[in-house]
Amino acid sequence: MKANIAGGPSIIFNRYAKRNETKIRDGKVCKKIIEYDANALYLWALGNEMPCGRLTTVEAYDGIIDDIKADKVFGFLECDIHNPEHLKGYFSEMSPIFKNVLIDCTNESVIGKHMFDYNQSRTSNRSKPARKLIGSYFGEKILIYTPLLKWYLSHGMEIAKTYCFIKASSHKAFAPFMEAVSNARREGDLDKSKAMIAEMMKLVGNSAFGRSGMDMSKHKEVKYESNDKAIKSKIEHFTFHGLEELNDACEITMKKRRLNNNNPIHLxxxxxxxxxxxxLQFYYDCIDFYFDRSDFQYQEMDTDSAYIDFSCEKPFQDCIKPELRAHFKEHKYDWFPRDYNTEVAKFDRRTPGLFKDEWSGDAMVSLSSKNYICYLPDESYKVKVSAKGVQQGRGRNNDVLNPDGFETVVRDRITLRGTNKGFRLSKETKSIITYTQNKSALSYFYDKRRVLEDGITTEALDI
Known part of the structure; x- marks a missing residue:
């Protein structure tokens, strides 16, 4: 099971969009870019059907797919799954199988000619093959949770081979916990004296998920010794991991001799x-269902958010397919917070799983995961910049992390560098020293999808 833990996806679909300048799928002109964010997504997941009871592994049998569809069995199925050829166009933008794979950026057939040539043209700092989380058209011998598997099957995906099934009982065991956290946060919104409790409950809600996925095998024991004989004994022990010399002692890191690995990683x-x-539901059962694809295009998705450019200013008022407007009006609040009065709007603001407008504006550049800028914002929003690993506080790197910098990288296909400054512990002198680090801040290179010749449009990797 441990090998099948795949974290939150962060994927770029289209690298540049600007109002009245770029076009949606080479058709209609872009008019608005909106970020939709899912409220407390992991808490929502925790409050849904969870695999409970003693897990038992059984061999996959002939009728297991039908039993899963009929809710006769519940758990995880290990299988080979793929998109049939006639649905590749349907799944072309958000490829539905998320998996960790080795992306060989030295292979032109993997990442495409455009990005391969760009990487080869760099005389130094060429990107190297690395394991990353991608969206794909197929998965081989992957473990899929039955609620997700049912969605795959209902949308036309096919299972080529089954291996084994991990059987569990289905219960909403943590639904009361989800409600308790949500209600505490609502109380914090209403009564500022309870704001600290609300923030604490947010941490409690997040830690419930984080604790279940913690990798106990990486835990170490740290010991301090000053006696030469004791230090030698620790170094020669089979659990020895590392040593750091201090002024008059040594900090010794030891692997744990015994691990009580009782974490429920299946959660x-x-x-x-x-x-x-x-x-996936938000893309295919909401956005793609209510809008024609000529009216929207995904820019980027993160774990719990989606950045979408639309062909109209107010998409859910003006762009919905005419024959589905009544249907959307009936099901609107399955996706979005209620807005017919202030009281229910405040309540739904903390309801897990609903999507809210987090940002809207007129332009966005997405270079790579966690590396984007949303600018020309609407009146109630600010410019939003994300540059992983690059300092932004106190105006640092503002000469690079601005709209011109991001646009220049896309237009001229270059890399811009930034500067990080701070304090660190010197291993030589064991004292605090200052450092200045010059590093890549904005890079044109992107390999989690195949970037086409225009440098903006992408398509899924066939791996």
Whole structure:
């Protein structure tokens, strides 16, 4: 099960969009970019059907797919799954199978000619093959949680081979916990004296998921010794991991001799997959269902958010297919918070699983995961910049992390560098020293999808 833990996806679909300048799928002109964010997505997943009871592994049998569809069995199925050829167009933007794979960026057939040539043209700092989380058209011998598997099957995906099934009982065991956290946060909104309790409950809600997925095998024991004989004994012990010299002693890191690995990692797998299910539902059962594809295009998705450009200012008022407007009016609050009065709007603001407008504006550049800028914002929002690993506080790197910088990288296909400054512990002198680090801040390179010749449009990797 541990090998099947795949975290939250962060994927770029289209690298540049700007109002009245770029076009949606080479058709209609872009008019608005909106970020939709899922409320407390992992908490929502935790409050849904969880695999409970003693898990038992059984061999997959002939009728297991029908039993899963009929809710006769519940758990995780290990299988080979793929998109049939006639549905590749349907699943072309958000490829539904999320998996960790080795992306060989030295192979042109994997990442495509455009990005391969760009990587080869760099005389130094070429990207190297690395394991990353991608969206794909198929999965081989992967473990899929039955609620997600049912969604795959209902949308036309096919299972080529089954291996084994991990059987569990289905219960909403943590639904009361989800409600308790949500209600505490609502109380914090209403009564500012309870705001600290609300923030604490947010941490409690997040830690419930984090604790279940913690990798106990990486835990170490740290011991301090000053006696030469004791230090030698620790170094020669089979659990020895590392040593750091201090002024008059040594800090010795030891592997744990015994591990009580009692973490329910099956919960973290279920939560991760339910979170992906919710984001797939939002794309295919909401956005793609109510809008024609000529009216929208995904820019980027993160674990719990989606950035979408639309062909109209107010998409859910003006762009919905005419024949589905009544249907949307009936089911609107399955997706979004109620808005017919202030009281229910405040209540639903903390309801897990609902989507809210987090940002809207007129332009966005997405270079790579966690590396984007949303600018020309609407009146109630600010410019939003994400640059992983690059300092932004106190105006640092503002000469690079701005709209011109991001646009220049896309237009000129270059890399811009930034500067990090701070304090660190010197291993030589064992004292605090300052450092200045010059590093890549904005890079044109992206390999989690195949970037086409225009440098903006992408398509799924066939791996």
């Amino acid at each position: 973290s797998i279920a939560i991760y997959q339910l979170a992906k299910l919710r984001m």
